[in-house]
Amino acid sequence: NAGVTQTPKFRILKIGQSMTLQCAQDMNHNYMYWYRQDPGMGLKLIYYSVGAGITDKGEVPNGYNVSRSTTEDFPLRLELAAPSQTSVYFCASSLGLPEYEQYFGPGTRLTVT
Amino acid sequence: GENVEQHPSTLSVQEGDSAVIKCTYSDSASNYFPWYKQELGKRPQLIIDIRSNVGEKKDQRIAVTLNKTAKHFSLHITETQPEDSAVYFCAATPYKYIFGTGTRLKVLA
Numbered sequence: 001n002a003g004v005t006q007t008p009k010f011r012i013l014k015i016g017q018s019m020t021l022q023c024a025q026d027m028n029h030n031y032m033y034w035y036r037q038d039p040g041m042g043l044k045l046i047y048y049s050v051g052a053g054i055t056d057k058g059e060v061p062n063g064y065n066v067s068r069s070t071t072e073d074f075p076l077r078l079e080l081a082a083p084s085q086t087s088v089y090f091c092a093s094s095l096g097l098p099e100y101e102q103y104f105g106p107g108t109r110l111t112v113t
Numbered sequence: 114g115e116n117v118e119q120h121p122s123t124l125s126v127q128e129g130d131s132a133v134i135k136c137t138y139s140d141s142a143s144n145y146f147p148w149y150k151q152e153l154g155k156r157p158q159l160i161i162d163i164r165s166n167v168g169e170k171k172d173q174r175i176a177v178t179l180n181k182t183a184k185h186f187s188l189h190i191t192e193t194q195p196e197d198s199a200v201y202f203c204a205a206t207p208y209k210y211i212f213g214t215g216t217r218l219k220v221l222a
Contacts, residue, residue, distance in 0.1 A: 042214045098206030099145040104156040
């Protein structure tokens with residue numbers, strides 16, 4: 001099992017550009033999440049999904065979009081990148097909620113200049 | 114709204130001493146309380162968890178205690194080692210994960 005994988009590992013974007021952060025898991029987990037972690041700070045939930053075709057907003061959804069067409073994949077789309085979106089982005093998955101461990105991907109370090 | 118308060122934000126201990134990190138949650142529906150360890154530049158990883166029908170759980174040098182009446186739970190690390198240096202996050206889960214703000218633990222050799 002690869003677990004949760006994320007691509008790319010690093011990316012530099014110019015202000016106003018768009019990109020998609022990829023996330024995939026091979027554990028057949030229904031629940032998937034996107035978090036951002038600013039330097040020295042905690043984890044903030046951006047979006048989550050409870051299954052294919054179902055997504056919902058977290059604490060900080062503005063400037064992001066998600067889709068979940070399959071159980072395995074949960075891409076995060078950034079439209080019109082802004083410097084405030086400079087962060088490390090973690091994707092995670094879990095078998096269910098609430099009493100299940102979340103498995104995190106290795107993260108994507110994004111810089112917007 | 115729902116939140117999880119975590120204290121202290123930084124903690125320095127001498128190698129071999131114990132470390133205690135405390136979290137307080139607001140939603141009484143919370144029934145699962147995991148602790149994650151995040152080493153520098155790495156992803157968070159679960160180190161121990163406890164469910165609401167249990168008061169204490171141990172795994173070698175780490176333990177977690179839960180007081181549902183007071184709505185707080187704590188992580189205890191005994192005989193600390195340099196490799197315990199990391200950021201530790203608590204979480205409470207009513208219907209979703211709510212993470213604490215993290216504690217940076219430094220174990221001084």
